[in-house]
Amino acid sequence: MTVTATPAGPVAGAGAAAGPVTLLGIRHHGPGSARAVAAALAELKPDAILIEGPPEADALIPMAAHPSMRPPVALLVYADADPSRAGFWPFAEFSPEWIAMRFGVGADIPVRFIDLPSGHRFADLPQDEDAEDREQGTASEDDQEEQRHSEERHALDSMRRTDPIAALATAAGYDDPERWWEDVVEQRANGTFSALDSFAAIAEAMAAVRDQTRPEDEQREAYMRQCIREEIKAGRQRIAVICGAFHVPALAEIGPAAPDAKILKELPKKAKTTATWVPWTHGRLSFRSGYGAGIESPGWYHHLFTAPDLVVERWLARVAELFRAEDLMVSSAHLIEATRLAQTLATLRGRTLAGLTEVTEAVQSVLCDGYDTQMALVRDKLVIGEDLGEVPPDVPVVPLAADLAKEHKRLRFGPRPGQTEVKLDLREPNPGDKSRLLHRLNILGIHWGTLGRSQGSGTFWETWSLDWQPEFAVKLVEAAIWGTTVATAASAKSADRAANAEQLAGITDVVEACLLADLPDALDPIMTLLADRAALDTDVAHLADALPALARTLRYGDVRGTDTSSLRKVADTLVVRIALGFPPACSGLDEDGAQKMRVRMDKTHQAVGLLDDAAAIQEWHRALRLVADREGMTGLLAGRALRLLYDADKIGGDELNRRMGLALTPGVPPAEAAAWLDGVLSGGAMLLIHDPVLLGLLDRWIAGIPADTFTDVLPLLRRTFSNFEGPERRKIGELARTVGAAPVAGVAAGAEPPGFDRARGDRALPVVRMLLGLGTKGETDA
């Protein structure tokens, strides 16, 4: 605006303090504001440009004009002591601040940021708060407030602060503030449009909209005024100030310096900070950060800013292109009708120009047969629009980020907008390195890739789903304390995590991660640590929790060609320790404890199987037998151990029958017998279906439970059986109908059921043998 006291342009009232200052009150990320700022700057020819932004980043402004700088990008300012305290100031191609920066750099005019230094805010914050910056916090408060009171008034109130121009547009019946701007602000002067005049009008409107301020606003505006005073003192003639429209009324009267100085004196001491440029995405522009003003349709704004004319028609043409690429039929006639519908809708709503709402509704009605399924495509690809910015390589970054950039380049594996999937063959050098990079970044907390759940199948392949988030820039800075390259940082962090792990399982997880990420330097000290801790840890539960990760590592580690001999030693001793400690740990447990122990038993059993070491397996089986035999053992665990042994072919069917008979005798309390049964039967009903003797035992036992205890046992039994698949349950039910009557002829254990065709079955055996890796000649000892 042109300050009310003095006319715009070259200083007229030179004596007035505000004389040389022209305030351009903008809408953050508003393409209309951006156009107006460009026009106003061209008109004004300023000799200094002040922009609402973090002063720490002043030195980075010239980079905005760098040829390989491509928005969307953001300024990142973080506290050196704690990089998680950081703030982002994103800029899109259509951001007025971006336009002003580039104008200033291009015209060789001093450009500086005049917002309150972020250092004050970072010092201000309590330690535990995850701080984008203070405005982020207040913005989300506003969100909650909006949710609580859905009334329009409250929504408008909060909008007045974060986006006052949108509030004006809403009041005028527009739901697309940018179209309102075009309609009301730009078309106002009937062709003789002057950007400076329009800013004056905005300033007038703001004086009416702005009714309440908060202490934070006052501090920031005091700092802005101080900056403006400095520039006036320096003798600038035409100072352009680009700031959020909300602040314009506060900067109109510069006034005396003393009160502002007092306000600023009360601020907490500035924290030391560092600033840099980072790439940003369109999707992230829709979040409130930095300026506290998020936009929901960056793609549409980009279009508004770049389309030279025929905004609606060009947009629809892009929609058509998008649909055609997806093999959806769209003709030119569709576009004609959609354009007409959008314009008529706008007229019906009393708006001169069709906004995003009208265009979207027209697309849905004309192109999508009224349904909204395809509209999601338009929303993602166009309205938000996937776009990832670029920053020049010589932007100052922490060494770690530079190393990552080098890796990106070396592997031709850089961030891309949106989510993508890659499949990596670990036997090849390049994909192998990519996998290592992703694993290392995961260790550093930069979850660029998420490993798909395909570990069971071919272990030479990894499927990653990649999604680069601009916030990773901060995580990189945070991780920089660990080292200067991705590999060393990941090693150092792993070592630290292992040393600080509270339980053994934590260490083995680190070991697994280290092997996947190929960090041999980290592995040795961690292995020593692991061996020491395993020796000292007396809790068998901890040991058991640690084993599965180790076993997986050993089993699959050699795919990557890592040396795992030291690891095997640790694993073997671990199994021995577990086997010794397990039986005592299985007695005297309550139900919860027994359930947890059962899971451990199953997992350990699986892990021991993976280790594929005869000695270890023998140790483990001995432990299981002790659990199965010992009197006074928790029923569930004893039963489970028996089942595992039976499955491993260590006890025969007769033995199982005998034990079942013993466990289900009337002398044993039914509740305990039911728990034992749960242990035996859980994890598959085949046992019961194929062994009628067992089923008969079970049947007799159930029939013999006294009426008063039956109700106590029932929930336990129900739980056991509810774990079976539906068809299995049905089958058992069918068998149970006959089992009580007479021994089932022909279905006795080992005998062939009626209708069994041995010749046909034999033909499948070679394939089964091959699948089991038994070779072709060997007979299975069934």
Place this chain on the structure above:
Amino acid sequence: MSAKAAATEATEPTVLRQHAEHAFAGELDALRKADADSGRPRPPRWKLSPWAVATYLLGGRLQDGTEITAKYIGPRRIVEIAIATLATDRALLLVGVPGTAKTWVSEHLAAAISGDSTLLVQGTAGTPEEAMRYGWNYAQLLAHGPSRDALVPSPLMVAMSTGAIARIEELTRIPADVQDTLITILSEKTLPIPELGEETQAEKGFSVIATANDRDKGVNDLSSALRRRFNTVVLPLPATAEEEIAIVSQRVQSLGKALELPEVPAAHEEIRRVVTVFRELRSGLTEDGKTKLKTPSGTLSPAEAISVVAGGIALAAHFGDGTLRPADIAAGIIGAVVKDTSTDKLVWQEYLETVARGRDGWTDFYRSCREVSA
């Protein structure tokens, strides 16, 4: 103006159901006056401005104090798109599951725009081409040969020559070859009469509102050439219980007036119950979102809820004590839910036993339903 006033003011109260333009003549007059006062532009041959049409459908209060009842309770966006479509001389296709007020909206749009909602072609599997174009008076044809006098125009042809809105109900039930006659009418805006070597060209203001069923998809799906001539609006099921209750109670009230049912007060609680049952069964989830339910084969649309409540009121008035009680709606609600007896009956019984039973204030309802089902 209330619906009551509109109904008594109409000239012929003996017909079972009045056309929209008669039932709401008072409101339409008031809107016309409001248009004239404010000088809003009207598209050619439109009786009202687009703004007034939107107000007529969505309800509101005019400057002279006339209260316009809401004809359509639902998203404003949908009505605006529909009106904007007709204002651009495009044809409008209203799609939705049965009972989502497609016909209702099309009738009122035609009444408000052209002042005539009777230019109607009912689509059936047997709709002949004559119903879309024109037929012949064969006595005339044989006596005097082909001439304009011997020609019997279809409602569509009448609408074209008078610049009015024609309505086609259940477009997708019409055989594909008959549907295709629409293509020329909608794109060239003309109807050739080869027998006379003439044509009827559409006057300004002509357009078509067609309705089609979501569930009928595939019966006679529109060809893409025809579909392209329509802007499509999908009418959703009511978004909230309150919205649906408003729709049902308003329609029940006006239906009761038209059918001269005795006044039955305080039906609100029962309406809420019917709507709750319908919404829960339709979504397969109880209102509190805690219990999953099986869904029946019927659509359970607001229209069916309206008829359940209206039937209940008739029962209460003639056989009951003049108050709508759970017993009065029980039979109707079961009839609406249980369509395909084998599975729907199970669905209903499960609902009754797991949800209705034990819900606060539903004891009478539960008992009545049990009695009826038994």
